[in-house]
Amino acid sequence: MNQSFEIDSGTEFLIWHAQCSQDSAGTVCTFDVTSAGIRQIKDADREFVEVVVSALGLAESTPLGWTVERFYSPYYALSPDARAWEDRLSIVWRMAIRLNGVGEAFDYFGRMPTSVDQTDDTWDQSDESSWEMEGANCILIADGRSGDVQRVREIFPGNDISVLEYRDAVPITQVRINLGILGFPEQEELVQSGLSSCEGLGLATHCRDTCFRDMRWLM
Structure with a gap:
């Protein structure tokens, strides 16, 4: 990137x-x-x-x-x-x-x-x-289409998931997956595996992907 x-x-x-x-x-x-x-x-x-x-x-x-x-x-x-x-x-x-x-x-x-x-x-x-991250929730954010929401819920059945709809020129559906309060570095693998799961669905998991990517992939 x-x-x-x-x-x-x-x-x-x-x-x-x-x-x-x-x-x-x-x-x-x-x-x-x-x-x-x-x-x-x-x-x-x-x-x-x-x-x-x-x-x-x-x-x-x-x-x-x-x-x-x-x-x-x-x-x-x-x-x-x-x-x-x-x-x-x-x-x-x-x-x-x-x-x-x-x-x-x-x-x-x-x-x-x-x-x-x-x-x-x-x-x-x-x-x-x-400056510490202890005591705060770790939240995965991923951008995609409205049809991706159910697939995300199936992958993260036990997590609190919120959905935001952005009415841009090309509409964006953003899912937010709350992983809860994690201990680092011991539980950092949970973050990486979660990102891999979202990317496996074709979702954008970083803000730069959404800002600079040709958004026709969502159409």
Whole structure:
């Protein structure tokens, strides 16, 4: 995999696969966040959330509340083919922001990441535990077609599986397989075997595959 993203100087975080949904209470925007450097997120302060909302073109909306869920996944790894298991995984934050509904919301923001140049002041850089993956779920993420979901469920019958539908120019069905809290390096083989199973179904298991691959393979 020789393709890479061009990250602008000053970029602290990348937003991935942002979606909006609307209900009677307003708009909810959900997405993944990865670090573009050494910064991390804890609870996300208001200034950080407002910059994220603006980066997604929703500056006219006001954040009413938000949640942050930390996990790790090989899908966003900077070096998916590295020898060290730590380099084949990435810490990820799943965020959901409820907005007041003012302004025009989008359905799906697109496959390419969006840059954010703001930091989260709730994160304490001196907290060494924030760098650990212990206590967080390991989630495999794989992109494919809607017809792949049942086959994934058959391969992972005992795992919690969530499905996201992205209405891009070519629709993408993304499955998220929760492997639970694993111990490394002893249980790293579970991650690799899971990835092999997904790839055996023809699914894309890394974000770069989905961003740079000719998506006609899904048609």
